[in-house]
């Protein structure tokens with residue numbers, strides 16, 4: 298029967314890596330792919346990371362939706378692997394398992410004062426304005442004049458741009474109502490983006506920089522001294538880096554034309570890049586109750602090319618601010634004690650997507666290569682993992698004989714709630730960092746809204762299907778229409794499940 302010939306595969310995570318891996322695997326005519334997702338809604342960072350004012354980036358959702366509509370693909374949201382179901386259980390039920398669960402932890406600054414109210418991760422801030430359930434209560438305090446972002450990548454620029462964009466320009470995006478409300482009251486006028494190294498080492502890309510330079514109502518602050526001698530050096534660097542650096546250089550050193558000069562003169566907000574500065578401490582306010590600045594060590598560069606390192610000169614500088622956002626990178630969490638994990642690199646050790654020493658287990662996306670690269674990079678990488686899996690199948694390296702797939706997992710899930718069981722399943726690897734609600738930050742000093750997402754346990758874990766998601770999607774779009782937005786995101790998982798009658 299076809300049932301017996303079906304190749305049962307599951308993918309953990311429904312971000313770009315999960316969906317692109319599924320898309321590739323479905324090329325095999327016998328493949329059936331189940332995608333498990335811990336959020337009640339799909340698409341990972343396309344929904345919860347990509348900035349609300351970049352709607353065109355989210356068009357990949359159309360491709361993912363097509364994949365989900367395949368008769369051989371199913372989406373199961375509201376199922377957290379490692380908590381509701383274990384990886385060994387999945388491996389038992391499927392011929393192969395692909396881990397595509399991203400990189401959800403942010404790297405800590407590891408400096409004193411990091412825990413002060415007024416400090417939070419850029420990740421949590423992004424989650425907040427994008428409606429990530431666990432960050433919905435962040436409510437950052439934007440009553441200060443100056444914000445400092447530690448990091449000079451695209452996420453740092455996203456955050457700076459959202460902080461400085463006139464709120465009326467965000468009204469027609471899918472930013473959450475709550476975030477828009479807080480941004481309307483914001484008094485932040487200046488945003489500094491601090492980097493340990495120099496203009497040649499920034500991690501953002503030219504499109505994002507250009508957008509920032511042209512941001513309505515804001516002017517750039519760049520110190521020409523940071524760019525001395527750069528003219529000669531850029532001759533040797535690869536073309537994209539060269540163009541990026543030339544744009545920085547021009548902005549820093551050339552006199553703007555009269556129109557641009559007038560625009561800058563009338564701008565009420567400003568942003569600047571602070572180079573050669575490494576954070577040493579978050580400085581407390583006089584009463585010790587919140588962040589009031591950052592102490593930075595002045596650095597200089599040693600070495601050449603990619604190996605260029607920042608070493609402290611011994612000089613220090615204090616930068617006053619009321620809000621500190623750290624944007625120094627992400628890392629993955631271990632998902633299950635049975636899965637090898639490189640905690641130093643924060644990835645699953647693998648060779649081209651095959652998890653080391655575990656036949657039938659694969660990985661793709663950020664959990665495979667680390668948290669860098671855009672959606673297109675993630676696509677290429679996920680197709681490659683899919684290819685390896687299908688090669689292994691051909692070579693007879695996957696288990697033979699039928700596998701029950703979702704039928705077996707469904708039975709497990711309905712017998713499971715989030716009671717003491719969850720502790721037993723999740724315990725034993727990373728302690729608290731493994732917990733489902735450990736993200737967030739203390740921008741507001743009100744805690745992280747932990748525990749709010751616990752779902753009912755009476756009837757076990759109730760997965761959200763793709764057609765369920767389409768009902769939620771329609772509801773979001775309808776709510777958005779009332780205020781001229783593409784959607785008003787639902788941010789409360791309880792409400793989502795209630796709407797679905799779960």
Ligand code: FAD
Nearest residue numbers: 310312313314334335341342346378398399662663671672
């Ligand atoms: P993710 O997108 O994070 O997907 C992982 C999924 O796994 C999530 O849905 C998560 O909920 C789920 N998951 C986690 N743990 C579990 C579990 N235990 N059980 C079940 N499910 C789980 N790229 C661009 O090209 N353009 C942009 O404008 C852009 N903006 C970005 C903005 C931000 C703030 C960030 C952080 C990234 C941005 N990127 C952008 C990069 C892009 O988002 C990534 O390349 C891509 O999302 C990585 O895909 P992924 O599937 O590996 O991870």
